[in-house]
Amino acid sequence: MRVRLLDATENPEELICRGARNDYMSEWVGDQPFDDVMASVEGDTLDDQMANLIAQLLTRGHYGPFEHPSATFAIEGASRSCMAQLTRHRHASFDVQSMRYVAFDDVDPADVEDGEMVVTPPSATDPDWVGRNQDVGDVDEETIEQREAVFQRSVRQSVEDYQELLDLGMPPEDARFVLPIGTEVNIVVTLNPRSLMHIADMRAAADAQWEIRDLTEQLLDIAAEWCPHTFEYYESEMKHRKNRLAP
Ligand SMILES: Cc1cc2nc3c(=O)[nH]c(=O)nc-3n(C[C@H](O)[C@H](O)[C@H](O)COP(=O)(O)OP(=O)(O)OC[C@H]3O[C@@H](n4cnc5c(N)ncnc54)[C@H](O)[C@@H]3O)c2cc1C
Structure with missing residues (x-):
């Protein structure tokens, strides 16, 4: 971000x-x-x-x-999850990139696995990640590799499905329903x-x-x-x- x-x-x-x-x-x-x-x-x-x-x-x-x-700040590449948290604060003014008018039709689903378009949480890739309240997960390398594989498989599938729905003529505002909450937004x-x-x-x-x-x-x-x-x-x-x- x-x-x-x-x-x-x-x-x-x-x-x-x-x-x-x-x-x-x-x-x-x-x-x-x-x-x-x-x-x-x-x-x-x-x-x-x-x-x-x-x-x-x-x-x-x-x-x-x-x-x-x-x-006034410009934020690039926050997840929709982070956006939901930020926009709960009522004494701020916002403009949020539209998923009705911006379609991710040119994103290569293979790039999504490299961190394009969807934010990857560190707990999906880093065995030493320290989470909320300094919680340290007891995570071995094999588990982290599995987490990363499942995460990537899931986001890639979502993006492929989203693009297929666009190809089938579904409007972006409706096709976006299949995208993950980690999808990036400016x-x-x-x-x-x-x-x-x-x-x-x-x-x-x-x-x-x-x-x-x-x-x-x-x-x-x-x-x-x-x-x-x-x-x-x-x-x-x-x-x-x-x-x-x-x-
Ligand atoms: C760690 C964490 C976990 C959270 N988990 C959840 C969750 O699980 N579910 C969820 O829904 N939210 C959750 N929140 C969001 C939280 O409850 C607040 O809605 C959000 O942080 C906005 O902050 P705020 O209430 O201070 O309001 P702001 O909009 O930032 O307003 C600032 C201050 O203005 C005053 N104010 C504003 N509007 C009013 C009003 N209508 N009436 C009275 N006083 C007002 C209050 O004093 C308020 O603190 C979480 C927040 C944090 C930090």
């Missing part, structure tokens, strides 16, 4: 700070220079002041200002920092599935460059905490 930043609010942390300072100023933030808006916040430089204010907001649970900026998602932190609370945790954990970690890596003070504080002080943003 690949994740790229498509677009994002410029100077997101200035926006967060302006929003937050609005609550405690008699002047109107709409016509104040940013230095003046931040004048009463401790710190030697404007960057220190922003870091301090953001840390204070997150410590106090004052999360509203983190809803003002937004970032997604565009727009999130604000608050909703990303909440998703990370739930989906970067040990009890979340490996694929959405991987996706969430990739989103967090990008967010750390986009909103550095916010996600540095989140990673160091908040991730995996007991009291989550939206219990």
Whole structure:
């Protein structure tokens, strides 16, 4: 799976700070220079002041200002299973590749065995794979080879059947019913920092599935460059905490 930043609010942390300072100023933030808006916040430089204010907001649970900026990500090759988990989060906006209008009629079923079109879970191929909650399966090489063979046989058969149904004139929106839940999909998602932190609370945790954990970690890596003070504080002080943003 690949994740790229498509677009994002410029100077997101200035926006967060302006929003937050609005609550405690008699002047109107709409016509104040940013230095003046931040004048009463401790710190030697404007960057220190922003870091301090953001840390204070997150410590106090004052999360509203983190809803003002937004970032749009393009996700390539998530499974439909992972998509179902991600789209349960209601404070995000989505575009999902259509299986009505995109038909996988040119995919060679032999390539499906090499990881094309259907996501292969690591538990199908890796005897050392550590699963949810750090569960280590006692899996020998022979069992893994069997798992991989069954998995590949099943997805290849599904894709062959799907393509045969297309050849028989079945519309893609109906032929897709035989495809596995691991079928890949491309997604565009727009999130604000608050909703990303909440998703990370739930989906970067040990009890979340490996694929959405991987996706969430990739989103967090990008967010750390986009909103550095916010996600540095989140990673160091908040991730995996007991009291989550939206219990
Ligand atoms: C490990 C794991 C296993 C899961 N297993 C299952 C499962 O087996 N079956 C299943 O159906 N789901 C499952 N889920 C999904 C989970 O129950 C949530 O639906 C999903 O994670 C969305 O998160 P959320 O409820 O925080 O809502 P979000 O949409 O992310 O909303 C964020 C917050 O906004 C508030 N909020 C949003 N909408 C409402 C509302 N209508 N009313 C009140 N408050 C609201 C809540 O405080 C919520 O936490 C699982 C999730 C995880 C992480």
